[in-house]
Amino acid sequence: MRISSIQLDGFKSFRAETTLTFPKSITAIVGPNGSGKSNVADAFRWVLGEQSLKAVRSEDQTDVIFGGSAKQHKLSRAAVTIRFLRDENDNKGNIDSPEIEIRRKIYINGESSYELQKRSARLLDIQLFLAERNVGERNYAVIGQGQIDEVLRRSPADRMDFFYEATGVKKYQIKLHKARLKLSSSRERISQTNALLKELGPRKSYLEKQAGEYARRKNIMDDLSKKYRIYYRGLLFEFDAELARKHHDLQQLEKEFKKAETSALNLESEIERATSDFSHGEKDARIMSEISRLSCERDLARESLREVQHSARERLLGEGKFDIAFLRRRAQELEELLTAIRKESYELEASITQITARFVAGEKEISKIAQTILGLKNHQTFSKLVVIEKLEEIVEFTDSARVKKELREFIEQLRRDDIASSISEREELYREQKAAHDEVRIELKVLEEKRGMITVGERRSRSEYEDVKLKLQKSEFGVTEQLLKDVELVISERKIELAEIDAGIKKYEDERRELTREMDSGRLKLVELQKSYRGAEEQKSHVSDLLQAVKIDIVRIETKREEAVREMVEKVGEALAETISNTKDTIQNPNDLRALKADLRRLEHDAALIGEVPEDVLAEYKEVKERFDFLTAQSSDLDSAVASLEKISLELEREIKTQFAEKFHNLNLAFGAYINELFSGGNGELSEITIQKENDEGNIVERDGVEITAHPPGKKIKHTGALSGGERSLVAVALLCAIISSNPPPFVILDEIDAALDEANSKRLADIIQKLSARTQFIIITHNRTTMEVADSLYGVTMDDDGVSRLVSVSLEGYE
Numbered sequence: 001m002r003i004s005s006i007q008l009d010g011f012k013s014f015r016a017e018t019t020l021t022f023p024k025s026i027t028a029i030v031g032p033n034g035s036g037k038s039n040v041a042d043a044f045r046w047v048l049g050e051q052s053l054k055a056v057r058s059e060d061q062t063d064v065i066f067g068g069s070a071k072q073h074k075l076s077r078a079a080v081t082i083r084f085l086r087d088e089n090d091n092k093g094n095i096d097s098p099e100i101e102i103r104r105k106i107y108i109n110g111e112s113s114y115e116l117q118k119r120s121a122r123l124l125d126i127q128l129f130l131a132e133r134n135v136g137e138r139n140y141a142v143i144g145q146g147q148i149d150e151v152l153r154r155s156p157a158d159r160m161d162f163f164y165e166a167t168g169v170k171k172y173q174i175k176l177h178k179a180r181l182k183l184s185s186s187r188e189r190i191s192q193t194n195a196l197l198k199e200l201g202p203r204k205s206y207l208e209k210q211a212g213e214y215a216r217r218k219n220i221m222d223d224l225s226k227k228y229r230i231y232y233r234g235l236l237f238e239f240d241a242e243l244a245r246k247h248h249d250l251q252q253l254e255k256e257f258k259k260a261e262t263s264a265l266n267l268e269s270e271i272e273r274a275t276s277d278f279s280h281g282e283k284d285a286r287i288m289s290e291i292s293r294l295s296c297e298r299d300l301a302r303e304s305l306r307e308v309q310h311s312a313r314e315r316l317l318g319e320g321k322f323d324i325a326f327l328r329r330r331a332q333e334l335e336e337l338l339t340a341i342r343k344e345s346y347e348l349e350a351s352i353t354q355i356t357a358r359f360v361a362g363e364k365e366i367s368k369i370a371q372t373i374l375g376l377k378n379h380q381t382f383s384k385l386v387v388i389e390k391l392e393e394i395v396e397f398t399d400s401a402r403v404k405k406e407l408r409e410f411i412e413q414l415r416r417d418d419i420a421s422s423i424s425e426r427e428e429l430y431r432e433q434k435a436a437h438d439e440v441r442i443e444l445k446v447l448e449e450k451r452g453m454i455t456v457g458e459r460r461s462r463s464e465y466e467d468v469k470l471k472l473q474k475s476e477f478g479v480t481e482q483l484l485k486d487v488e489l490v491i492s493e494r495k496i497e498l499a500e501i502d503a504g505i506k507k508y509e510d511e512r513r514e515l516t517r518e519m520d521s522g523r524l525k526l527v528e529l530q531k532s533y534r535g536a537e538e539q540k541s542h543v544s545d546l547l548q549a550v551k552i553d554i555v556r557i558e559t560k561r562e563e564a565v566r567e568m569v570e571k572v573g574e575a576l577a578e579t580i581s582n583t584k585d586t587i588q589n590p591n592d593l594r595a596l597k598a599d600l601r602r603l604e605h606d607a608a609l610i611g612e613v614p615e616d617v618l619a620e621y622k623e624v625k626e627r628f629d630f631l632t633a634q635s636s637d638l639d640s641a642v643a644s645l646e647k648i649s650l651e652l653e654r655e656i657k658t659q660f661a662e663k664f665h666n667l668n669l670a671f672g673a674y675i676n677e678l679f680s681g682g683n684g685e686l687s688e689i690t691i692q693k694e695n696d697e698g699n700i701v702e703r704d705g706v707e708i709t710a711h712p713p714g715k716k717i718k719h720t721g722a723l724s725g726g727e728r729s730l731v732a733v734a735l736l737c738a739i740i741s742s743n744p745p746p747f748v749i750l751d752e753i754d755a756a757l758d759e760a761n762s763k764r765l766a767d768i769i770q771k772l773s774a775r776t777q778f779i780i781i782t783h784n785r786t787t788m789e790v791a792d793s794l795y796g797v798t799m800d801d802d803g804v805s806r807l808v809s810v811s812l813e814g815y816e
Contacts, residue, residue, distance in 0.1 A: 001133050001746040002777045004085045004099065006047070010078040012039040013805040015066040020807065024792030025773040029781045031797035036805030037781050038144075040797070041751040044779075045142045047080040047104045048135070049114075049126045062108055069803030079105040084746075090133070102126060124178070131171035134745050144751035148732035152720045156705025157691055163706050166739040167663035169656045176652040183645040186638050193635045197628065204628045207621035214613040224603045231596045232568045238593070239561040246554045253547045260540035267533040274526040297501050300460060355443055663743055664688060664706075670738035678730045678764055681713035708735070729756045737768050740776055747777035754784045762786040 005021045008014035013036035020029075020040065031037040042056045046064060050056055058064055068074030084100040095117060103115040114121045116129065135141050151162050164170050668686040675684030687707045695701050708720055710731045720731060733753065740748060754762050762784050769778055770790045780787055788794065796808035 001084050001087050001090055001100070003747050003779070004083045006040070006043060006083075007079075007081040008040070008043050009080070010066045010075040011043050011046070011064055011080050012036065012066065012078075013799060013803065014039060014043075015072055015075065015804045018805070018807055020795055020809075022777065022779060022793070025776075026769065026778045026780065026791045027793045027795065028788050028791035029779065029795045029797060030783065030788060035797045035799045037797040038751060039805065041142055041144060041749055041781055043080045044082070044749045047082045047102060048130060048141060049104075049123055050142075051123075061106060061112070062110060064106060065108060066804075071802040072804060076108040077105060079103060102129075124174075128171065128174050128178075131174050134168050134171075134743060135747070141745065141747075142749040142751065143736060143753055145753055145755050148736050148753070149728055151735070152708060152728060152732055156689055156707050157693075157703045159706045159708070160704055163664065163667075163686075164656075164660065166743060167660050167667060168743045169659045169663070172652050172656045172659065176649060176656065179645050179649045179652060183642060183649060186642045186645060190635060190638045190642065193631050193638060197631050197635065200624060200628045200631070204621075204624050207617060207624050210613055210617045211621040213610050214615075214617050217607055217610045217613055220603050220607045220610070224600065224607065227596060227600055227603070228568070231593065231600060232564065234593050234596070235564055236561065236568075239557055239564065243554060243557050243561070246550055246557060250547065250550045250554065253543055253550060257540060257543040257547055260536055260543050264533060264536035264540055267529055267536055271526065271529045271533055274522055274529055297460075297497075666742040667738055670742045671735055674734035674737045674741075674768070675710055675731065677768075678734050678761065679712045679727075682711050682715070684708075684710040684731065684734060710734070726756065726758075726761075730761060733757070733761075733765055733768075737765075737772065740772050744772070744775040747779065750778065750780045750782075752781055752783065754782055754787050757784070759786060766790045 003022050005019055007017065007019045009017040020027075029037050029040055038057075042064070046056050053059060053061065053063075056064060065078040066072075066075045081101060081103040084102075086095070086098055086100055097117065101115075101117055103118070104112070105115075106112040114123060114126055116125060130141075151159055154162075164173055664686065671686050672684050675682055685708075687709070689705050689707050691703045691705045692700050693703060708731070710720060710723065710727070712723075712727055720728060723731060736753070754765055757765060763786050766784075766786050766789065769780070769787070772778070780791065782788065794810040796810065797805055798808065799805050
C-alpha cells in the first residue's frame with residue numbers, strides 16, 4: 001500500500017484546497033522557513049489519527065483551521081483527505097476498492113469526524129486499519145526533527161510503546177486492548193446480569209407461584225362458568241316450566257271462572273226472567289178485574305133487565321101507561337147509587353194514591369238494593385286487587401314465605417267471606433222487596449181495574465139516570481108506541497149484553513186457572529234457579545280463590561326467577577347471562593341440579609380459598625420470566641464470551657510476545673549493522689530488560705523496557721546520554737533505518753530529520769533511503785540538497801503576504 005495523494009482544505013496555512021500527489025517512491029517537499037511546509041507533515045499526522053495537540057503544534061483542536069490573515073478571512077472548518085493505492089495482495093478487512101480514502105474533518109465548534117471510504121468511522125477503526133498494514137498513527141509513520149532523539153532520551157520502560165509499534169505488534173496490541181475492553185465489559189455485564197438475576201429470582205418465584213394460583217383459579221372459574229351455565233340454564237328451565245304449568249292452570253281456571261261467571265249471569269238472567277214472570281200476577285189481576293167488572297156488568301145488566309121487564313110488565317098491565325111513580329123512584333135510586341159510586345170512587349182514588357206512593361218507594365228501595373249488590377260485587381273485585389297489592393307490600397317486608405302465604409290467604413278469606421255474606425243478604429232482601437213490590441203492583445192494578453169498573457158503572461148509572469129522567473119527562477106527556485118498542489129493544493140488548501158478559505167471564509176464569517197453574521210452576525222453577533245460582537256463585541268464589549292462589553304462585557316463582565337471574569348476572573356477567581337466559585336447556589333429574597349446586601358451592605369455596613389473583617400477574621410473570629430467561633441466556637453467553645475473550649487474550653499475548661521477540665531480534669541486528677555503517681565502525685545493541693518498580697500502593701511491580709547502547713569506533717560508552725549531539729543524531733538515524741529495514745512500513749514521512757547531519761552523513765542517509773525506497777515510500781520534508789538529489793519528485797512550498805501556502809511541483813525523473 002502506498003500514498004497516492006493528500007488533500008488539504010482549510011488546514012492551517014493551506015486555506016484553499018491543495019492536493020499533493022505522490023507518483024514515485026521518494027518525494028521531497030522543500031521551502032523556506034515559515035512557508036508552511038511542516039504543516040504538510042502535521043496534516044499527515046492529523047489525518048492518520050494523531051490525538052496529541054503538541055504533536056501537531058497546536059494548543060486547541062480548532063487551531064488546525066485556517067485562522068485568517070490581513071488579507072484573508074478565517075474559515076469555519078478544516079479537512080484533510082489521504083488516499084492510498086491498495087496492493088494486490090492486500091486482502092485485510094472488507095475493502096476491495098483499489099483506492100482507499102481516509103478523511104478527517106473538524107468544525108469551528110469543535111465537532112469532528114472520521115470517514116473511511118466516505119463512510120463514517122471511529123478512530124479505533126482508523127487505527128486498526130493502519131495497524132493491520134504496519135502503519136502507526138504516530139512514532140515512526142511520521143517522524144519529525146528530534147523525534148527519534150527523544151526516543152533515545154526516554155527511559156527503557158517508556159520506550160516499549162515505540163518498539164511495540166516498530167516491531168509491528170501494535171495491531172495485536174490494539175486487538176488485545178479491544179479484547180480486554182470487551183472482556184472487562186463482559187465481566188461487568190456478567191456482574192450486572194447476575195445482580196439482576198439475583199434481584200429477579202425471588203420475584204420470579206413469587207410470580208410463578210401467583211401464576212400457578214391464577215391458573216388454578218382460572219381453571220376453577222372456567223369450571224364454575226361452565227357449570228354456572230348448565231346450572232342456571234337448568235334452574236331457569238325449571239322456573240319457566242313451572243311458570244308455564246301455572247300459566248296453563250291460570251288459563252284453565254280463568255276459563256272455569258268465566259264459565260262459572262257466565263253460568264251465574266245466565267242463572268241471574270233466568271231468575272230475573274222468572275221473577276218478571278210474576279208480572280202474570282198483573283195479568284191475573286187484570287183477568288180478575290175483568291171478571292169482577294163483567295160480573296158487575298152482568299149483575300147490573302140482569303138487574304136492568306129485570307127492572308126493564310118489570311117496568312114493561314107494569315106498564316103493560318096498566319094498559320100501556322107508564323108508572324111515573326116508579327120512574328121517579330128509580331130516578332131517586334139511581335141518584336143515590338151515583339152518590340155511593342162517587343164516594344167509593346173518591347175512596348178508591350185515595351187508596352190508589354197511597355198504593356202508588358208505596359209502589360214508587362218500593363221501586364226506589366229495589367233500585368237502592370240493586371245498586372248496593374252491584375257495589376258489593378264491584379267491591380269484591382276491587383278488594384281482591386287491593387289484597388294482592390297489600391300482599392305484595394307485605395312480601396317486600398317479610399322474609400318468611402310461610403308467613404307471606406298465611407297472611408295472604410287469611411286476609412283474602414276475610415275479605416271474601418265478608419263481602420260474599422253481604423251480597424247474599426242484600427240479594428235476599430232484594431228478592432223480598434221485589435216480591436212485596438210485585439204484590440203492591442198487583443194490588444195497584446186491581447184498584448185501577450176497580451176504578452175503571454166504578455167509572456163504567458158510574459157512566460152507566462148516569463146514563464140510565466138520564467134515561468129515566470128523560471122517560472119520566474116523556475111519561476108526563478103520555479106513553480107512545482115507540483116507547484114500548486124502545487123498551488123491547490132495550491130488553492133485547494140487555495139480554496145480548498148479558499150473554500156476552502157471561503161468555504167473557506167464562507173466558508177470563510179459564511185464563512185465570514191457566515195463569516194460576518203457570519205461576520205455581522214458575523215459583524218452583526224460581527226456587528231451583530235460585531239454588532243453582534247460589535251453587536254457581538259458590539263455584540265462582542271457589543275458582544276465584546284458586547285463581548288467586550295460582551297468581552300468588554306465579555308471583556312467587558317469577559320473584560325467585562328474577563332473584564336467580566340477578567344472581568346469575570353477578571356470577572357470570574350480563575352478556576353471558578343474557579345468552580343463558582335465551583338458551584333452553586334442561587336437566588332431566590332434579591337431583592342432578594342439586595348435585596350441580598353442591599359442586600358450585602365446592603368450587604366457589606376453592607376459589608375463595610385461593611383468593612383474588614390480579615389478572616395482570618400472567619403478563620407480569622411472562623415479562624419477568626422472559627427477562628429472567630433472557631438474562632440467564634445472556635449470562636451464559638457472556639460466560640462463553642468471557643471464556644472466548646480470555647482465550648483470545650492469551651493467544652494475542654503469546655502472539656505479541658512471539659512476534660516482538662522475533663522482530664526485536666531482527667531489529668537489533670539491523671541496528672548494529674546501521675551503527676557500523678553510519679559510524680564507519682563501532683557497534684550498537686538493543687536489549688530487552690525487566691525493571692522492578694514500586695507502585696503507588698507500595699507494591700513492587702515488574703515492567704519491560706528496552707535498553708539502547710551504541711559504541712562509536714574507539715569509544716566505550718555505557719548509555720546514549722554520554723554521546724555527543726552529532727553522535728546521538730547518527731544513532732537515531734541508525735535506529736530509524738533499522739526499524740524501516742527490519743519491519744518495512746508502506747510509507748514514512750520524514751520531517752527534517754537530516755537537519756543536524758553534515759554533508760557526509762547526509763550522503764550516507766540519502767543512500768540508505770534510496771535503498772529502503774524499494775519497499776517503503778518516502779515523503780521527505782528537507783532543506784538538504786543531498787537528500788533532494790535522491791528524490792523522484794519535488795514540491796516547493798511558498799507563502800505570499802496573504803499568509804496562504806501554495807505549492808510548486810517539479811518532476812526530477814531523468815535528471816542526473
